[in-house]
Amino acid sequence: MKIDGIRMRGGSAFHKDLRKRVDAWFEAEGVDPYGDGRMWRKSAALIAGFVLMIGGFWLSDGGWAAIVGFGIPLGLFWAGLGFSVMHDGNHSAYARDKRVNRAMGFVLDIIGGSSYLWRHKHNRIHHSHPNIVGVDDDLEAGFFLRMAPGQDWLPMHRMQQWYMWPLYGFIAIKWHLLDDYTQMAQGQINDIPFARPKGRDLAEFVVGKIIFHSWCFIVPALIFGVGTAVAFWLLSAFVCGVMLAVVFQLAHCVEEADFIVPPTDGERIDIDWAELQLATTVDFAPENPLATWYLGGLNFQVVHHLFPRVCHVHYPEMAKIVAATAADHGLKYRCNPTVAGALASHFNWMRRMGLRPGSAPEATPLLSAGEPEPALR
Template sequence: MSLDSTHRGIPASAAPPDAHADRLKFNGDNSFHRELRRRVDAEFKRSGTRQRDSAQMYLKTAIILGVFALAYVALVFLAGTWWQGLLLGLVLGIAMAAIGFNIMHDGGHQAYSERRWVNRLMALALDLVGGSSYIWQWKHARFHHTWVNVAGHDSDIDLGVLGRLSPQQPRRPWHRWQHLYLWPLYGVTAIRWHLYGDFRDMATGTVGERPFDRPKGWDLAGFVLGKLVFFTLAFGLPLFFHAFGTVLLFYALVSAVAGVLLALVFQMAHVVEEAAFPLPDESGRQMETPWAIHQLQTTVDFARGNRVLGWLIGGLNFQVEHHLFPRISHVHYPLVARVVEDTCREFGVTYREHRTFGAGIASHYRLLRRLGKSAAASVPALAPA
């Protein structure tokens, strides 16, 4: 079955507010997306499985929050040696990342529950570990999920002058070594959110290059309260029992572990050789493909058979499925993947995947190296079909 370019529009779940009239629109025949949704819905109905409010997800939430609480208490109140602190710091950093990958991520995408207040509560888990669920909703759920890998619109690929993650971004001389220096800098990802990024976004009213509506009322109260709770847990309470240098050292350790994990999972899904970096048309207002096809061109699965990894990172090794169906709980992505892959094959649409975690890491490394070379040596804007 072929795809033509006759229909325009962005799925309502992916579109930003109408106040942002400069948003890019998508072209093309949406028959693939409609059929894919029909088949996925039919599969859930056939199996008698609910797309949200999964008992498996509630149990998983209890386990992750329990590990986080126990690791925090043990690190602050019980650790008596440096090696105990190091081990507990690693566990706490992994638990922080797991909260983001699993609990917050499903809640933020309204994939956790049919009840809005439950989704909101789970999304606030990001505020507990130092981020802002409000700003994340703009940065990730709206800007990134709608315009994946479109420079100037997808703020998740914007590292400023530090790195070049898209062939459309300007190249700086130091980018020649980005395939080496970005790896340790990924560890600063969470620290930047905690101490600078969210406050900078609030002050400027922009996320990357995109304007957003600053929080008001309860949203603003949630932002302020979340920061107070996090800084109390990260610095206030530990300083009653430990020296400032010790608190700072272990804060950096825990945050670096979480930051590396968060950054790598994103990069392996979108900043790899197989992913496309599409350009709008000459008007700068229109993409040439339908929204669902754009998601498939710009997103790559990895290590789908690794159940342990999938459990820890909230099924985000199934990134294709997540981008096509962000409101389905991640515990169901293996089921969704079978339908997506079969439908892609029938429609002649390329389904991109790295078989292993290592293959994704290697592809990301190679792309960073290519993007760091001269502009003439950059990757093409659109990956092969």
């Protein structure tokens, strides 16, 4: 994909050295880059929890206690399947066998997304161009939020660090009702065209939507009526949306991350792919075992961006290699030590982006055409 004003190159000394060290580590450990028993156990636990919450609700009296008691944990299992199962599957990192990856990727279709569209928007657009303003779909929230320099500012953004939290809850709801259908109708994601699915891809899209709408809306509506079914979906999808959005925001939309505004004046900036990933992505809570288990290694998102086809169970060890290699090459490996620290950093970044552009807080160094950060020269 070509982006006006940006020339992406590969093969930096850092990237070559890092690949060599990571390959040597896999060799020394005698493991391959795919998942192992830990992935199967985790997937089984998350799928069981997800199915139990849905089944438990269907067998309940459908009252408010059941909606809340089953709906909140369902939202957490729902997001967990996104973090730890479908993400690795759609990156072909879950297993060596392509059929296993495809099946685990299809979990996304069952839980309300489209694995076909995800592979385009996440693997192709987001992973190749993290934090490049106007290209990275994860920076787009319509006019509601201003996440990066170069985006339009509105007076309401002064309060965005407060209202963004509940707004995040609507991301999954919008995804279930609108995003896949509008993107499919338009044939493009964030103005970048994609080939519409055909044959087996199209069949998976349609079957996935039928399965999702059946368990999410049709069956509960038949048991309890439309109002109860919608209330249960809204609550669980809201919890899921908050989890998904916050985790992705903590990796890219924080004070430690760089953002790139493509120049519009005919200038070009030169970016090394691996150094771009390092500059625009931030790890968090590396010593927190619960976060590492539940988030599918997305708290080690620097490693994920550098090695997206390696299963996340290997990330904690690989992060140490990335940090050491970056230091040896004079590059900055960015990490917030705790979840609380990462949340505070996201809050502070959004507060800064919500101030009128040109006012003091936005004057901190940002990667842009005029001011390339030394690490990316």
